[in-house]
Amino acid sequence: MSRYARQAILGEVGPEGQARLAAATVLVVGAGGLGCPVLQYLAGAGIGRLIIVDHDSVEETNLHRQPLYGMGDIGKPKAETARTVLQRFNPEIEIEAVIERLTPQNVEALVARADVIVDAADSFAATYVLSDACVAAAKPLVSASVIGLTGYVGAFCGGGPSYRAVFPDVSIDGATCATVGVLGTAVAVLGSLQAHLVLSLLLKFEPTVLGRVVTFDAKRLAFGGFGFEGSPEPEASVPFIAATSVTPDDIVVDLRGVDEAPQTFANGRRLDVDHVEQIVTQPPSSRRIVLCCRSGQRSLMAADRLRERGIANLALVALG
Numbered sequence: 001m002s003r004y005a006r007q008a009i010l011g012e013v014g015p016e017g018q019a020r021l022a023a024a025t026v027l028v029v030g031a032g033g034l035g036c037p038v039l040q041y042l043a044g045a046g047i048g049r050l051i052i053v054d055h056d057s058v059e060e061t062n063l064h065r066q067p068l069y070g071m072g073d074i075g076k077p078k079a080e081t082a083r084t085v086l087q088r089f090n091p092e093i094e095i096e097a098v099i100e101r102l103t104p105q106n107v108e109a110l111v112a113r114a115d116v117i118v119d120a121a122d123s124f125a126a127t128y129v130l131s132d133a134c135v136a137a138a139k140p141l142v143s144a145s146v147i148g149l150t151g152y153v154g155a156f157c158g159g160g161p162s163y164r165a166v167f168p169d170v171s172i173d174g175a176t177c178a179t180v181g182v183l184g185t186a187v188a189v190l191g192s193l194q195a196h197l198v199l200s201l202l203l204k205f206e207p208t209v210l211g212r213v214v215t216f217d218a219k220r221l222a223f224g225g226f227g228f229e230g231s232p233e234p235e236a237s238v239p240f241i242a243a244t245s246v247t248p249d250d251i252v253v254d255l256r257g258v259d260e261a262p263q264t265f266a267n268g269r270r271l272d273v274d275h276v277e278q279i280v281t282q283p284p285s286s287r288r289i290v291l292c293c294r295s296g297q298r299s300l301m302a303a304d305r306l307r308e309r310g311i312a313n314l315a316l317v318a319l320g
Helices: 002-008 014-023 036-044 078-089 108-113 122-135 182-203 273-279 298-306
Strands: 027-029 049-053 094-100 116-121 138-148 150-157 212-218 222-227 249-252 290-294 314-318
Touching: 002 014, 002 314, 014 273, 027 036, 027 108, 036 049, 036 078, 036 182, 036 212, 049 182, 108 122, 116 122, 116 182, 122 138, 122 150, 122 298, 122 314, 138 182, 150 182, 182 212, 249 273, 273 298, 298 314
Parallel strands: 027 049, 027 116, 049 094, 116 138, 249 290, 290 314
Antiparallel strands: 138 150, 150 212, 212 222
């Protein structure tokens, strides 16, 4: 117990709290900028079992904000590399690497294995897929996102409102870390806060962090946030489905541009979000409309526009 002596001595932790951490399983989706500090601090705290899900490999552009990796790790799977590093850091805990993309097909089984789920993927599709699965399984979800110099972290589901209840709409600006940039220290702050929210949930701190969002502006060095306890769940939501679940009877709309994807997906009709209403026929077809894009962001926006036109039979695909 000498490894955890400095935290176990806290009245809020103690031997019982440390035992709860040792008995806990945490699923961490994403081993990148957010996932690195999350994994490092959860491993350091003595979480008994970590499940790391990431399909990506280490790139040199990752290294400024993902300190679990070095130059010698370039090209290696992030999940497997993170497991190796963390196992040296704390050999007392169990760590499993899942080198897969999170999908609607595997999310239910993964969520079922954990006590708390961490969304460190920084992907719209992953966040909504995880939120839906956590609502169904009554498991808490700690989600964060960082772009540029700003970001947020919040605790959803598991007895609190879902991510969809708080963020039913998304921005259409398409900003990503690759296009806008991101400061490593901003990611580290939000990732550390994610780890703290996980520990708070497992140690049953009061008041609960469920139903709260913390925002951070690294340029102004300002924290903010809000509570969303009691936010109503949306009456209906559009599900993300796996690409393999698209059927020949579906009407497929590929929202990607030609420069982004020279070939359309599943013989889809290529439209952008501003013109997606062109797919609506009179009278409206009863066939399912499947909206496809890279991250899920444009698909969500297009779905909102079609729902305003009374189209309800919709599904979304994030092609990665």
